[in-house]
Amino acid sequence: MKMVRRREKILFIFVVVFAILFLFPIVWMxxxxxxxxxxxxxxxxxxxxxxxxxxxxxxIFTEMGGFVRYVVNSLVVTISTVLIVLVSSAMxxxxxxxxxxxxxxxxxxxxxxxxxxxxxxxxxxxxLMEYEVGLQNTWLGLIFPYVALNxxxxxxxMRGAFSTIPLDIRDAAIIDGCTEIQMWRKILVPINRxxxxxxxxxxxxFAWQExxxxxxxxxxxxxxxxxxxxxxxxxxxxxxxxxxxxxxxxVTILPVLIxxxxxxxxxxxxxxxxMLKG
Amino acid sequence: MKQLTxxxxxxxxxxxxxxxxxxxxxxxxxxxxxxxxxxxxxTEFNYASDPAPQFIGLKGYIDMVKSDIxxxxxxxxxxxxxxxxxxxxxxxxxxxxxxxxxxxxxxxVFQVIFYMxxxxxxxxxxxxxxxxxxxxxxIFNHMLRLLGLGxxxxxxxxxxxxxxxxxxxxxxxKMIGFTLIIFLAGLxxxxxxxxxxxxxxxxxxxxxxxxxxxxNLKPYMxxxxxxILINSLKVFVLPQVITQGGPGSATLTLYxxxxxxxxxxxxxxxxxxxxxxxxxxxxxxxxxxxxIFKPETAxxx
Numbered sequence: 001m002k003m004v005r006r007r008e009k010i011l012f013i014f015v016v017v018f019a020i021l022f023l024f025p026i027v028w029m030x031x032x033x034x035x036x037x038x039x040x041x042x043x044x045x046x047x048x049x050x051x052x053x054x055x056x057x058x059x060i061f062t063e064m065g066g067f068v069r070y071v072v073n074s075l076v077v078t079i080s081t082v083l084i085v086l087v088s089s090a091m092x093x094x095x096x097x098x099x100x101x102x103x104x105x106x107x108x109x110x111x112x113x114x115x116x117x118x119x120x121x122x123x124x125x126x127x128l129m130e131y132e133v134g135l136q137n138t139w140l141g142l143i144f145p146y147v148a149l150n151x152x153x154x155x156x157x158m159r160g161a162f163s164t165i166p167l168d169i170r171d172a173a174i175i176d177g178c179t180e181i182q183m184w185r186k187i188l189v190p191i192n193r194x195x196x197x198x199x200x201x202x203x204x205x206f207a208w209q210e211x212x213x214x215x216x217x218x219x220x221x222x223x224x225x226x227x228x229x230x231x232x233x234x235x236x237x238x239x240x241x242x243x244x245x246x247x248x249x250x251v252t253i254l255p256v257l258i259x260x261x262x263x264x265x266x267x268x269x270x271x272x273x274x275m276l277k278g
Numbered sequence: 279m280k281q282l283t284x285x286x287x288x289x290x291x292x293x294x295x296x297x298x299x300x301x302x303x304x305x306x307x308x309x310x311x312x313x314x315x316x317x318x319x320x321t322e323f324n325y326a327s328d329p330a331p332q333f334i335g336l337k338g339y340i341d342m343v344k345s346d347i348x349x350x351x352x353x354x355x356x357x358x359x360x361x362x363x364x365x366x367x368x369x370x371x372x373x374x375x376x377x378x379x380x381x382x383x384x385x386x387v388f389q390v391i392f393y394m395x396x397x398x399x400x401x402x403x404x405x406x407x408x409x410x411x412x413x414x415x416x417i418f419n420h421m422l423r424l425l426g427l428g429x430x431x432x433x434x435x436x437x438x439x440x441x442x443x444x445x446x447x448x449x450x451x452k453m454i455g456f457t458l459i460i461f462l463a464g465l466x467x468x469x470x471x472x473x474x475x476x477x478x479x480x481x482x483x484x485x486x487x488x489x490x491x492x493x494n495l496k497p498y499m500x501x502x503x504x505x506i507l508i509n510s511l512k513v514f515v516l517p518q519v520i521t522q523g524g525p526g527s528a529t530l531t532l533y534x535x536x537x538x539x540x541x542x543x544x545x546x547x548x549x550x551x552x553x554x555x556x557x558x559x560x561x562x563x564x565x566x567x568x569x570i571f572k573p574e575t576a577x578x579x
Contacts, residue, residue: 008380011377014377018374019391022392026398028406029406040415044423047417088300088303091300092297099296101293116561116564118511118556120553121311121557125310144303145307149307152304211514215518216541227401227402234405245409252399252402253397267393271456272459
């Protein structure tokens with residue numbers, strides 16, 4: 001028993017060391033963001049900040065219109081994508097999970113088969129399409145592809161959820177005089193709240209993080225989202241100090257981090273379902 | 279059910295209503311692009327100078343595979359990346375999972391800590407690691423100097439010999455949580471009594487791992503391993519943000535080469551060929567993954 005206890009202590013220390021290493025990049029970005037510029041660009045660098053300041057956070061929100069614009073773009077694109085995916089996948093999930101129609105299985109297999117296609121295959125044709133139609137550098141130009149890439153995941157989750165609902169519930173509602181659409185909206189969709197939550201998380205995290213499509217389709221800076229815009233600023237603005245970049249990184253990940261801690265299990269489950277993405 | 283199907287026209291209209299959004303998005307933004315880029319890959323098409331794609335059949339593919347030096351470089355880098363990433367990500371997440379699983383308390387806390395990087399956008403992971411590993415002001419080199427290891431400091435992303443492996447490091451940090459959770463799920467399925475009886479028989483920790491834990495973990499190791507493999511072939515953001523494929527072309531990956539062909543040189547035909555070749559490689563591994571995943575998901579449903 002003593003042996004076991006000692007062994008656990010050693011393992012515990014090992015895991016703690018790894019955990020600290022894992023936290024370090026995020027913590028270091030935070031420390032960077034609250035340092036003054038002189039403190040940051042001293043050589044040699046120091047681990048512990050000598051002067052603390054929140055000036056960087058104030059600065060990026062008050063003096064950098066570009067950053068505020070990215071926040072708006074990211075919010076608009078992410079929220080719209082999530083909403084459209086939720087409605088569309090709840091509709092499609094119902095059709096595939098509770099209705100019977102000809103070609104159902106083939107259609108569903110095809111939609112799910114889409115999940116395995118690497119995103120690089122869509123990028124060039126979608127770029128050309130959007131260029132010809134004039135969707136580049138618009139919110140919709142990002143929302144549409146994001147919806148299309150996430151909808152199959154949502155559909156997979158929602159079909160699973162709908163197919164577990166007993167058909168009696170539906171028949172009872174129809175006998176009570178509901179139309180099919182009313183019944184779907186008022187009875188079936190509320191039952192599936194957990195599946196909708198999982199779909200929300202997968203879609204939200206994707207749209208909030210996405211870089212490849214956003215950087216390719218949004219060629220003008222004012223339309224870029226946070227992950228793209230921050231990189232653009234870092235590369236283009238000679239006067240931008242690292243403290244401000246750090247502040248922008250923290251502002252981008254903090255809301256998601258807070259949500260992650262509140263809805264931990266939902267997140268881990270939801271994210272794990274979408275892990276073939278890319 | 280019966281009542282619905284009798285009322286045929288209305289029923290069909292309802293069905294069409296429910297399927298409409300899915301079909302709209304899938305056809306316009308998924309099916310059409312896949313077919314269109316397949317067609318483009320059989321053409322020669324410079325978007326700046328050619329008015330329309332010129333059909334050349336498989337010639338583009340043959341030239342690409344046979345004689346495009348950058349394609350060879352990208353394929354080579356991609357495979358080197360995949361091997362390094364596979365070994366590191368697999369080993370670290372397996373060891374961590376085994377250790378975390380042995381702890382009596384705090385399992386959930388550690389799970390959260392190791393999963394956390396997954397919610398940081400990849401491009402910002404790039405910015406963060408580029409800053410930490412930067413040659414002069416980077417804290418990593420500074421720590422090495424403090425520890426008296428100044429002679430192994432590098433310009434980690436600026437030197438061809440270290441750039442690719444430094445990208446592997448950043449990606450491992452972001453992605454490891456997922457395999458860790460797969461492995462933990464598998465470990466929690468191994469019965470305590472099995473391990474205890476081994477302990478009673480006098481097995482030490484190391485023997486217990488090798489003879490009891492690892493054999494029982496095999497299916498999970500297979501799933502996790504193939505997932506890492508597929509994941510390791512889709513590398514775009516980190517080299518784009520940190521090194522732009524450089525120095526030279528030391529970090530040019532397949533995704534990145536396709537992107538550069540398309541959006542720097544506007545060679546849409548060649549770019550589509552690289553995209554399709556990459557997709558074939560990935561789909562091959564995904565197919566294997568699905569073969570393995572299937573029995574498990576069938577059990578769940």
